[in-house]
Structures are given as C-alpha cells and as structure tokens.
Amino acid sequence: VTETLDATAGPRRAPAVDVGARYLYAIATARTDLVSGSLGRREAESGVELLTEERLCAVVGPVPESMAAAASAAADERELQTAQVALGALEAAVRDHEHVVERVLANTRSMLPIRFGTVLPSPDAVRKLLGQHKKELVALLDALAGRREWGLTVYWEADLAMEAARGRVVPPGGADAPESGPGHRFFAAKRAERAMAAAVRDLCGDVARELDGHLQRLGVVKMRRSADREPGGQSLCVMDAVVLVGVEDEERFLTAVESALRPRRGLSASLSGPWPPYSFVEHIPLVAQ
Amino acid sequence: VTSDVFSAYPAGGSNGTITRSDTSNLADILERVLDKGVVVAGDIVVSLVDVELLTIRLRLLIASVDKAKEMGINWWESDPWLTTGDGGRSPSSELSERLERLESTVERMAGAIEGRARR
Numbered sequence: 001v002t003e004t005l006d007a008t009a010g011p012r013r014a015p016a017v018d019v020g021a022r023y024l025y026a027i028a029t030a031r032t033d034l035v036s037g038s039l040g041r042r043e044a045e046s047g048v049e050l051l052t053e054e055r056l057c058a059v060v061g062p063v064p065e066s067m068a069a070a071a072s073a074a075a076d077e078r079e080l081q082t083a084q085v086a087l088g089a090l091e092a093a094v095r096d097h098e099h100v101v102e103r104v105l106a107n108t109r110s111m112l113p114i115r116f117g118t119v120l121p122s123p124d125a126v127r128k129l130l131g132q133h134k135k136e137l138v139a140l141l142d143a144l145a146g147r148r149e150w151g152l153t154v155y156w157e158a159d160l161a162m163e164a165a166r167g168r169v170v171p172p173g174g175a176d177a178p179e180s181g182p183g184h185r186f187f188a189a190k191r192a193e194r195a196m197a198a199a200v201r202d203l204c205g206d207v208a209r210e211l212d213g214h215l216q217r218l219g220v221v222k223m224r225r226s227a228d229r230e231p232g233g234q235s236l237c238v239m240d241a242v243v244l245v246g247v248e249d250e251e252r253f254l255t256a257v258e259s260a261l262r263p264r265r266g267l268s269a270s271l272s273g274p275w276p277p278y279s280f281v282e283h284i285p286l287v288a289q
Numbered sequence: 290v291t292s293d294v295f296s297a298y299p300a301g302g303s304n305g306t307i308t309r310s311d312t313s314n315l316a317d318i319l320e321r322v323l324d325k326g327v328v329v330a331g332d333i334v335v336s337l338v339d340v341e342l343l344t345i346r347l348r349l350l351i352a353s354v355d356k357a358k359e360m361g362i363n364w365w366e367s368d369p370w371l372t373t374g375d376g377g378r379s380p381s382s383e384l385s386e387r388l389e390r391l392e393s394t395v396e397r398m399a400g401a402i403e404g405r406a407r408r
Contacts, residue, residue: 021335027327091315094322101322102312115326119335129329151317183399187392194389254307261305272310272317278325288331 022051022060022126023067024118025097026104026276028111029141030057039103048100051123053130056137059104060126063119066092105276110145112137113276120288129288140281147219147244148274152257154211154239160266161200161236168199200236207264208239214260218253219245222279238267242279250274 030052039048039059048061066089073089094116101113120126130137208223215221224240245253254271261267312318 018335024329090319094315094318098312098318098322113321113326115328116322118329120329121333121335125333181400181403183396183403187396187399190392257307258305261307267305269307270310271307272314273312275312275317275321278321281327282325286327286329288329288333 018121019062020122021063021119022058022121022123023063024114024120024126025059025061025100026111026113027056027058027130027137027141028104028108029138030055039100039107043100043103046096046100051126051130053127054134056130056134056141058126058130059100060120060123061100064093064096066096067117069093101276105148105274110141111276112140112144112281113278125288129286132289133286137286144244144277144280146248147246147277148250149277149279150219150243150245150250150253150271150273151275152215152239152241152243153237153270154208154261155235155268155270156204156207156238156264157266158234158236160264161204161238162196164264164266165196165199165203168202169195170199171195204236204238207267211239211257211260212241214256215241215243215253218249218256219243220280224279244277244280245274247274 025048030050043061046061046064048059051058051060070089070093097116101111104111105113120129212221212223220243222242222244224242243253257269257271261269310317
C-alpha cells in the first residue's frame with residue numbers, strides 16, 4: 001500500500017538517479033500515529049510518502065535535489081578546493097534529510113532514523129526490506145518506543161579542576177640525577193606537570209562515573225568520549241555522552257543533570273536535543289536483497 | 290603547573306549551569322546524520338558513492354580549517370586511533386610512554402654531565 005501525502009504533488013527528480021528510486025528517511029510503526037498528511041506541507045510537496053508493509057512503514061521520497069547537488073559537489077574537484085562551497089552543498093542535503101526525520105520523530109512514539117544517503121531502487125525494494133527484517137525492526141521499534149536521544153557534554157573549568165585534583169597528585173619519582181642542576185629542574189617540572197595531569201584525568205574519570213551512575217537510573221547512557229588528554233586551554237571536557245530518555249522522564253533527566261553538577265565548583269553542561277535515536281541504532285545493519 | 294595538557298572547549302556556561310541547544314546546530318546534525326542511523330547494505334542499494342566521498346573528503350578539508358573547532362566540529366577527537374579513549378592503549382599513549390623513557394634517559398645523562406662539571 002502506498003500512501004501519498006499529497007497526490008497532486010509530483011515527486012522531484014534527481015538527475016543522476018532513476019525516477020523510481022526511493023530515498024529512505026526513517027522506519028516507523030505503521031498505522032498507529034504516523035498517518036498520511038501528518039508530516040507537513042513541505043514534505044508533501046517534496047513527494048515524501050509512507051510505504052507500509054504489515055506493521056511497519058518506511059518514510060521515503062524521491063532523491064532530494066539537494067542530495068544530487070551534494071553529489072555533484074563531491075565529483076567536482078574545484079568545488080572541493082573550497083571547503084565552504086562543498087560544506088554548503090552538504091549542509092543543504094543534511095538539513096533536508098534531518099527535517100524529514102524530525103517531522104517523523106514529532107509524529108510517532110517510535111522511529112528508526114536511517115543513515116544519510118540511503119537510496120533503494122524502487123518502492124518494492126523498500127517493502128521487501130521491511131518484510132525481510134520485520135522481526136528485528138519491530139523489536140527495535142518496541143524497545144525505543146517513547147524514548148528520545150539527548151546529547152550531554154560536561155565541562156569543568158580547568159583551574160578549578162586542578163584545584164580539586166591537587167590532593168590526588170602522586171609525587172613523581174625523580175631520575176637518578178643531582179637535584180640542583182638546570183637539567184634536573186627542567187625534567188622535575190615536566191614530571192610534576194604530568195603528575196597533575198594524571199590526577200586531573202583520574203578525578204575527571206571519577207566525576208564522569210558519578211554522573212553516569214545518576215543518569216543510568218533515568219535512561220540509557222552511551223559515552224562518546226571520556227576526559228580530555230590533548231593540549232588546550234580554559235575548560236576540560238569531563239564527559240561527552242548520548243542519553244536515551246523516555247519522554248515522560250525528560251524533566252527528571254534535566255533536573256538530575258542539574259543536581260549532579262552542583263556539588264563541584266566549575267562544572268557546567270551543554271545539552272542538545274531531543275534527537276531521533278541516531279546513536280542507538282547505528283549497529284543495526286539491514287541487508288537489502 | 291599550567292593547564293596546557295588539556296583541550297580547550299567552549300565553556301558550557303558558568304558554575305553549575307546547563308546550556309540548552311535545539312537540534313538546528315549544524316555540527317550536531319552532521320555528527321549524527323553522517324555517522325549514525327540504521328545502515329542499509331546490499332548490492333541493490335543505489336550507490337550515491339559521490340556523496341559518501343564528499344563526506345569523507347569534507348572531513349579532511351575541515352580538519353585543516355581553523356574554523357572547524359569554532360563550529361564545534363571535533364569528530365577526530367573521538368577517534369580511538371587519535372585519542373586514548375577510555376584508557377585503552379593507542380598510538381598516542383604509546384608515544385607518551387616512549388617520550389617519558391627518552392626524557393628519563395636524557396635527564397640521567399644531563400645529571401651525569403652536570404655532576405662532572407661541578408667536580
């Protein structure tokens with residue numbers, strides 16, 4: 001069954017791809033909350049439609065013009081010479097993709113965002129994909145129902161982190177050398193700097209584990225990156241994570257982040273979202289046959 | 290002791306504060322849309338190889354552009370081959386250890402020279 005959101009709007013054609021090819025944005029549960037017309041006018045005018053196969057539906061459309069432009073930018077050496085031009089082409093394509101995915105998220109309790117740039121040769125191929133992977137797709141959609149992704153990065157003002165870590169510094173053992181020479185002083189200073197860095201890293205690791213413990217009670221936490229180790233300046237990244245939180249727990253999640261930051265001076269956080277659960281479906285390979 | 294052993298980041302805000310951003314930030318979108326989401330593989334998938342190529346080459350370009358960090362694009366910092374991640378061994382940690390061994394050797398040599406000079 002093909003549900004066209006707006007029957008009067010013709011699909012846009014991408015120059016390099018067959019007209020029957022379908023760009024795949026997302027997979028959702030069919031006939032529950034995602035219905036014809038719910039994605040909005042812009043999507044309808046772009047020919048975005050729902051393809052259903054039993055309990056599942058795929059949100060598809062013709063290959064967007066912005067995608068074709070991005071592809072031609074990639075093929076053009078001269079455009080790639082100018083990062084801004086190429087970035088502009090990619091930005092338009094990525095934003096078009098994300099806009100549709102966000103609309104799906106806003107209209108469903110459960111959805112799987114598909115990797116940017118996925119095109120299948122025909123609507124039938126899309127339905128076949130849904131049919132072949134029905135079991136795992138339904139299970140995944142059930143597991144993600146009512147949950148959204150949040151990006152959380154926690155920073156610590158470097159001076160305050162070092163102040164807090166001072167008690168943890170292990171005095172470095174010196175090399176077998178006279179203590180008065182300039183060589184010794186140079187290397188002793190370097191060892192002291194490394195000892196302080198190790199103490200701060202150690203403390204940042206403990207703080208990240210504390211935060212993780214608080215947040216695990218409200219959602220699934222996935223670390224993207226742990227504490228910093230690279231040269232830099234005024235603030236340290238203590239934790240960079242994505243958290244999958246139930247919609248009804250989002251207020252409690254925000255409160256939990258606030259209260260987890262409070263005990264230590266200089267901690268602050270940057271929070272982004274809510275996102276489709278991009279980071280929680282990345283290891284789900286589907287094979288189209 | 291200075292703080293130059295750590296990365297600079299735009300501070301999330303002052304003490305205990307949370308800076309909220311919506312889902313319109315380009316760096317955040319790129320990080321998710323280009324790298325994550327369900328992957329569909331198989332011979333029949335229409336290959337937009339050029340787009341794939343674009344994303345890879347753009348990353349190389351961005352890595353050489355000073356504005357990358359300003360834009361908040363820092364994907365390479367989570368690459369296990371470029372960082373030490375969760376304490377695992379990587380080329381950078383091996384290099385650090387080698388550097389420490391070399392410095393220790395140089396320090397002993399410097400000490401011996403300084404000792405002889407005093408005598």
